Amino acid sequence: MTAQAILTVVASLGLWLVSATGALAYPHPDSNPFPSNAKPARVKTHEFPSGIKEVTTEKIEVESIMFRDCLNDHDIVLRLSDIGAAALSADLRIDGEVYASGLPGGYAGRWFISAALGDLNLDGIPDYIINHWFGGCGRAAGGEQVTFLLSTKKGYTSTSILAAYARPDNYVMLNGRPCFIQTTDDGVRPCKDGFGHYFYIHNIVTFENGEVRVDNSLYPGFPMTQWDQRAIDHNDDPRAFDWKESVGSETTLLTDGQKQDLLRRAQEEIFQ
Numbered sequence: 001m002t003a004q005a006i007l008t009v010v011a012s013l014g015l016w017l018v019s020a021t022g023a024l025a026y027p028h029p030d031s032n033p034f035p036s037n038a039k040p041a042r043v044k045t046h047e048f049p050s051g052i053k054e055v056t057t058e059k060i061e062v063e064s065i066m067f068r069d070c071l072n073d074h075d076i077v078l079r080l081s082d083i084g085a086a087a088l089s090a091d092l093r094i095d096g097e098v099y100a101s102g103l104p105g106g107y108a109g110r111w112f113i114s115a116a117l118g119d120l121n122l123d124g125i126p127d128y129i130i131n132h133w134f135g136g137c138g139r140a141a142g143g144e145q146v147t148f149l150l151s152t153k154k155g156y157t158s159t160s161i162l163a164a165y166a167r168p169d170n171y172v173m174l175n176g177r178p179c180f181i182q183t184t185d186d187g188v189r190p191c192k193d194g195f196g197h198y199f200y201i202h203n204i205v206t207f208e209n210g211e212v213r214v215d216n217s218l219y220p221g222f223p224m225t226q227w228d229q230r231a232i233d234h235n236d237d238p239r240a241f242d243w244k245e246s247v248g249s250e251t252t253l254l255t256d257g258q259k260q261d262l263l264r265r266a267q268e269e270i271f272q
Contacts, residue, residue: 032169033181033202033224035248040219043171043178045118045129046071048078053111067115078115078128082108090149090158092128100156106132106147107160118171120178120207125151127207131166139185139198139231146180150210157210161270164200174218180205182214184266185228191253198228199251201266214267223266225259227251 034040048067064081075095080088090105091098106113112133120127128149135143142164149156163170164185172179182203189196202224206215216222227245245251254262 031183031200031226031228031247033221033226033248034172035246038248039169040172040174042168043118043120043173045116045171048115048117051080051113051115054079063111065111065113076117078130080105080113080130084108090128090130090147092149092156100149103149103156103158104147104160105158106130107134107145109134118178120148121150121209122178123151123209127151128156142183142185148207148212150207150212152210159212159271161205161212162272163270174204177206177218179207179215179218182270184269186262186265188254188258188262191258192255193253197253198231199254199262200226200228201262202226203267203270205270214270221248221250223263224248225251225254225262227253 032039046069048069051065051067054064054066064079066080067078069076075093077093079091079093081091083089086108088105088108090100090103092100110133114131116129116131117126118129119125120129130147130149132145132147133143134145144163144166145160146163146166147158147160149158161182162184163180164183166180166183170181170183172181182205184201184203185198186201187196187198191197202222203214204216204218204222206213206218226249229245245253251259
């Protein structure tokens with residue numbers, strides 16, 4: 001089997017990453033960090049069909065989910081197994097051959113999981129994306145963990161990050177490199193208008209060999225903090241402000257110190 005053959009099929013299909021919870025990008029259009037006239041190209045990926053839940057009862061009961069697809073006549077199986085302590089183990093087989101075994105596969109909680117593949121680190125070998133929704137209600141509904149299985153000369157590495165609303169438009173090409181726009185949802189009280197508001201903080205995540213990093217130098221304006229203009233703290237009077245901010249712009253509702261505090265908290269959260 002050749003990894004390049006898989007990528008050829010991926011490119012020809014022209015499919016995009018779709019999360020388990022929907023195909024919309026970002027929480028809503030107003031929170032897209034790129035203005036409508038400057039949207040970068042999406043990263044090409046191929047989504048696996050829906051996973052198949054499995055339960056085995058050998059020595060102990062083991063719960064797992066299997067993602068399986070056939071690309072260019074090659075059988076690709078990505079299996080995530082619950083190993084306890086709220087952790088998943090990831091195994092990858094192609095045509096029955098083991099390519100990765102026992103890698104950290106993310107959070108073993110709710111089984112709302114999707115998977116995709118694409119060449120994220122541009123080494124000509126498919127990488128794998130595991131998108132695990134574990135959000136709740138209200139503003140917590142966007143909570144997700146994204147696990148990247150990246151190819152290296154020695155095999156695959158695994159890195160998990162936290163994000164809010166990981167969607168197709170979050171995977172973009174910047175300066176010729178595949179990137180993921182990581183979004184964190186946070187609030188500040190009081191802001192410059194005297195009231196509390198919620199904000200989205202966007203950071204650029206890049207892929208280099210087997211490493212996942214934050215590199216905000218790839219696009220002007222990042223890291224970006226945007227005001228969620230559709231949400232107002234219930235304790236505040238919605239008539240109390242007349243601020244309006246355009247899509248893809250840094251908020252003016254916060255002091256420099258408040259922005260730095262939001263950014264610090266967001267970046268500390270990414271790799272938890």
